[in-house]
Amino acid sequence: MRERVVVTGLGxxxxxxxxxxxxxxxxxAGQSGISAITSFEPFLMDGYRSKVAGxxxxxxxxxxxxxxxxERVDRYAQFALVAAKEALADSGLRMAKENPHRVxxxxxAGMGGMVMGEREITQLYQQQKPHRVHPNFIPTITLNSASxxxxxxxxxxxxxxxxxxxxSSSAHALGQALHCIREGRADVVIAVGAxxxxxxxxxxxxxxxxxxxxxxxxxxxxxxxxxxxxRDGFVMGEGAGTLILESASHAKKRxxxxxxxxxGYAATSExxxxxxxxxxxxxxxxxxxxxxxxxxxxxxxxxxxxxxxTSTTIxxxxxxxxxxxxxxxxxxxxxxxxxKSLIGHTLGAAGAIGGIASVMALYTxxxxxxxxxxxxxxxxxxxxxxxxxxxxxxxxxxLNAFGFGSNNAAVVFRRCET
Numbered sequence: 001m002r003e004r005v006v007v008t009g010l011g012x013x014x015x016x017x018x019x020x021x022x023x024x025x026x027x028x029a030g031q032s033g034i035s036a037i038t039s040f041e042p043f044l045m046d047g048y049r050s051k052v053a054g055x056x057x058x059x060x061x062x063x064x065x066x067x068x069x070x071e072r073v074d075r076y077a078q079f080a081l082v083a084a085k086e087a088l089a090d091s092g093l094r095m096a097k098e099n100p101h102r103v104x105x106x107x108x109a110g111m112g113g114m115v116m117g118e119r120e121i122t123q124l125y126q127q128q129k130p131h132r133v134h135p136n137f138i139p140t141i142t143l144n145s146a147s148x149x150x151x152x153x154x155x156x157x158x159x160x161x162x163x164x165x166x167x168s169s170s171a172h173a174l175g176q177a178l179h180c181i182r183e184g185r186a187d188v189v190i191a192v193g194a195x196x197x198x199x200x201x202x203x204x205x206x207x208x209x210x211x212x213x214x215x216x217x218x219x220x221x222x223x224x225x226x227x228x229x230x231r232d233g234f235v236m237g238e239g240a241g242t243l244i245l246e247s248a249s250h251a252k253k254r255x256x257x258x259x260x261x262x263x264g265y266a267a268t269s270e271x272x273x274x275x276x277x278x279x280x281x282x283x284x285x286x287x288x289x290x291x292x293x294x295x296x297x298x299x300x301x302x303x304x305x306x307x308x309x310t311s312t313t314i315x316x317x318x319x320x321x322x323x324x325x326x327x328x329x330x331x332x333x334x335x336x337x338x339x340k341s342l343i344g345h346t347l348g349a350a351g352a353i354g355g356i357a358s359v360m361a362l363y364t365x366x367x368x369x370x371x372x373x374x375x376x377x378x379x380x381x382x383x384x385x386x387x388x389x390x391x392x393x394x395x396x397x398x399l400n401a402f403g404f405g406s407n408n409a410a411v412v413f414r415r416c417e418t
Contacts, residue, residue, distance in 0.1 A: 005181045006251050006416060007259040009091025009244030011083040014317050015054035015237055015343045018064070019086060023299040024112045024360050026342070032221035033343045034235055040200040050212035052220040053198045054237030054344025065321035066382045069153045072136065074113030077146035078277035080194035084150050087242035093188065095154050097269075104158035104186040105151045106177045107274055108170030110403075111197040113141035118199050120331025143213035146194050158186045164348065166403030167310070169193060170241065171351030174399075174411050175265030177245045187250040193352025194240035206236060209275070213311065224345075225372035227316050229379035234310040235342025241352030245357070260362040260397075264412030272406045277315060281293030281322035284408060288326050288398060291410035294417035299327050301396045302334055304361050305384075308400040309338035309370075310345050317399065331384030333391050335361075341371040351401040355411060358397040362415045365393055 007019055010020045015033025017023035026033075027337055033054045038169060045051045056079070061070035073081070088095070095103070105361045124130065132159040144162040151160050162218050163172045168343060170193020177189035192288040197203075206212050213233040216223035244260075251258055277284065278413060287353065324331045339350075339357045348354055361367045367390040376385070400409040 003418065004248035004261060005178050005245055006248050006261050007359050008251050008256045008260065009087040009093070010359065011086030011090060012240070012244040012353060012356055013056055013079040013083050014239040014353060020356065027194045027352040027357065028366055030369040030371050030389070031342065032276065032371055034220045034223055037198070038202055038221050040203070042377040043200050048203065049207045049214045050236055051217040052213065052223045052236060054346065055198060056238055069149055070112065071204055072141050073145050073149050074196070074221045075115045076109060076113060076194045077149055077197035078193050079196055079230050080107060081153060082151060083240040083242040084190055084192055085243050086172055088154065088190070088263050091244040093244065098154045098188065100157040102158055103156040103178055104160065104189040105147045105181065106159065106161045106163065106173045106189055106191050107147040107157050108163045108173035108348050108351060109143050109146060110164060110166050110169050110194040111202060112143040113200045114197045117141045118201050127361050132143045140250055144214055147190065150190060150192065154279055156190060161225050166352055166405060167345065167347055167405045168401040168403035168409040169348035169351065171399060171409035172267060174243065174262065174355055175409060177269060178262050179243060180267050181247050186194055187247050189245045190242060191245055191352065192242045193349040195347040195349045196238040197347060198236055198238050205235060211312065212236065222372055223310050224341050225337035226307070226311045226341050227320070227377060227385060228373055229313045229377040231313065231374040232239050234340070235344035237346040239343065239346045239349050239353060241349055241356050243352060243355055258416045260359045260413045261416045262411065263414050264291045264297065265295060266290035268409050270408065275404050277318045277402060279314065279318055284319060284322035284402065285325040286321065287408040287410045288400065289411050291398065295412040295414065297349050297396060297412065300330065302327070303392065303394045304358070304367060304397040304399065306358045306399045306400050307336055307338050308342055311340065317346060320380045320382060322384065334384045335367050335390055335394070336384040338370045339368070340346035342368070345379060351399065351409065354399050354401065358399050358413050361394050362397050362413055366391055368370060
């Protein structure tokens, strides 16, 4: 019989709160973290089609971290460190008592150290002084800088991996952490998603792709509107989420508080298009079906879906089509919410933050609202979507995450009764 895996700690850095308590309170209230970008020094915002984002405000790493770990890494890795610190404290794990080779770190990140990357490449071309490139440029911009610094900060010597599959990165991090513990390669995995890419170049790139909302620049909090008829693209966000995963036996031995069980995961590729999903929704439906099979569950047992729901015209419609294909007559009875309506699309962090919302729904019996669901698109209408918080006894929750490159992930959580 394979080892059960449970969630024992949570930590988050988000546009609506740093810390799970503040995040969850704001989420249940439907509070938006979307605001105007004032400028990208030295660029004015006039040249950008979109001018809004989900920004983490007033973040100073020294407020949250002791020592020099936070000073040695890019903003996205600072977010990861802060979220990991909170999650470890929340879990009650005492690293000094753990076998360090049985504690792993798996991080999902979409872009990596873009803040330093853009700054250094700009200075290099402007000043033409190669010898002045920052000596920590390479280790700072690499995608595994967050997983490396977290391991160093806590002495975690088990499997250390970074997964980068665009918007599904940290959902895959959760899934790979699940497999790692199931297969006996670790007792504990610090599973993290992090991204901080609201930078001049990345933002310009998404604008050029015409993927971002541009109709609500004068009313930022209305810009992220998944499933709504007037949606016109996603809103970039930034942040990090951490979930501490443990084998159930390890958690029981140390009498840990358990939030939920993580019981299923699936990873697929549509092998179709770099940025557009298949419009029939078949592969998305198949991904959800495989994740449920991995959990030993059926579609009839799902109570809640934390939807990928980026607020793009095609993506939202495809996800709803897939939900209807898999769940059939139950599709309108399942509670559904879109965390990105509140914080924007945090790219590589989205799966982890959505995972935290899923776990909190299981643990508290409360589901946060979907903001700006004012005029339901007939192609996206589902009975379980609500502009208000819902109270339901959730036993099984599913997290969806889909990324550029035809990449799909689904993760299943279930209520831990004992």
